[in-house]
Amino acid sequence: MFVLPHSRGSSHGQTRIIRKAYEENVYIQMMQESYELWAQLEEEAGVELYRRTGLLVMGPENSEGFSCLQATMQSHKIPRVVLEKQEFRQHIPNVNLTDGNGALIDTNAGVLYADRALRAVQRLFQSSEGVIKDGEKVIDITPGAVVTVTTGSGVYRGRSLVITAGPWANRLLTHTGLQLPLKVVKINVCYWKEKIPGTYSVSQRFPCFIQMEPKEGEYDIYGLPSNEYPGLMKVCYHMGSETEPDERDKQTDRGDIDILMRYITRCLPGLVPVPAVVETCMYTVTPDHHFVLDSHPTYGNIIIGAGFSGHGFKFGPIIGKVLSQLAMGQVPSHDLSPFGIRRFQSHARSSL
Ligand SMILES: Cc1cc2nc3c(=O)[nH]c(=O)nc-3n(C[C@H](O)[C@H](O)[C@H](O)COP(=O)(O)OP(=O)(O)OC[C@H]3O[C@@H](n4cnc5c(N)ncnc54)[C@H](O)[C@@H]3O)c2cc1C
Known part of the structure; x- marks a missing residue:
């Protein structure tokens, strides 16, 4: 939507905390792998992204x-x-x-250099032929076996779609008949x-x-x-x-x-x-401050990552991994049951 880098959402700024100190087992398990993926990213990008401070x-x-x-x-x-x-x-x-x-x-907790991490991911993604279309706003989504996404300047079709629109998640989900309690x-x-x-x-x-x-x-x-x-x-x-x-x-x-x-x-x-x-x-x-990492309840090929409740950055690499596994129809490598949409049964509104 905005031209990168931008400061209108949730991921800008220079620093975020990375830690394993969590009350819930699932976050600790995900962080074990997330630390490894951050280290791999540091190595591939050749930049320091994590500083251990405790x-x-x-x-x-x-x-x-x-x-x-x-x-x-x-x-x-x-x-x-x-x-x-x-x-x-x-x-x-x-x-x-x-x-x-x-x-x-x-x-082992410390600081993640957030802006630097975003730049590194974007650069590596592009160098492996990924295409970033910044400055282009999604204005419509038509679900189906092939999902159609319309932006201000183009139409895209794909077998699956991952929506990670941060504070705008519900705006985009409107096009799919779903509203989350965010x-x-x-x-x-x-x-x-x-x-x-x-x-x-x-x-x-x-x-x-x-x-x-x-x-x-x-x-x-x-x-x-x-x-x-x-x-x-x-x-x-x-x-x-x-x-x-x-x-x-x-x-x-x-x-x-x-x-x-x-x-x-x-x-x-x-x-x-x-x-x-x-x-x-x-x-x-979200009402319980836990993430949403799930497929759309009506359209299984639309995958949603949302509601990171102010603690999602450190999980970035592992969240990317599990969302891509869902999008490819694979079994996710972590237990995502705490992050399901069904837990909001009384809140989530699906009009379709
Ligand atoms: C002050 C602060 C401190 C934090 N501290 C920590 C911390 O110490 N540790 C930690 O782990 N986490 C921390 N977090 C949380 C973490 O930063 C967020 O969980 C994470 O950045 C959320 O990322 P996101 O991708 O969901 O949202 P965003 O970064 O907002 O990304 C959403 C993107 O979707 C795009 N978009 C939206 N609508 C459209 C559309 N219609 N068309 C095209 N694009 C669209 C937006 O342009 C945006 O780029 C903190 C957050 C804040 C605000």
């Missing part, structure tokens, strides 16, 4: 989420270090651990100035972090060490306010920034608690 996870010690995360990581033998309260400061200076919180480090939210991507430059930097070995349930009822807060903008650390709230994807900039709610300012004052005292830079991105959120 991921500090903090969360209420007795909460279901934090306990479950620990148990799942342990059962999969994910390399990790559990930080006892008395040693926390020594390992992680400049962070105040909230009373009643536990902390652990997913030692909520598009605007995320304020905030960067915060270090009071002393370098305090929270990659070069000082500061890790990425996730703060689970900063306060009861609040969503997670996450951060990446200062790197892309020298002296500025990225810290964001894992939710935002609902928006239409094309009217993203009209959404001006800053409630998330207020939550971040309070958290930074409390827990990251080395940052100036007023954002120095605010950029914009969008999440496409």
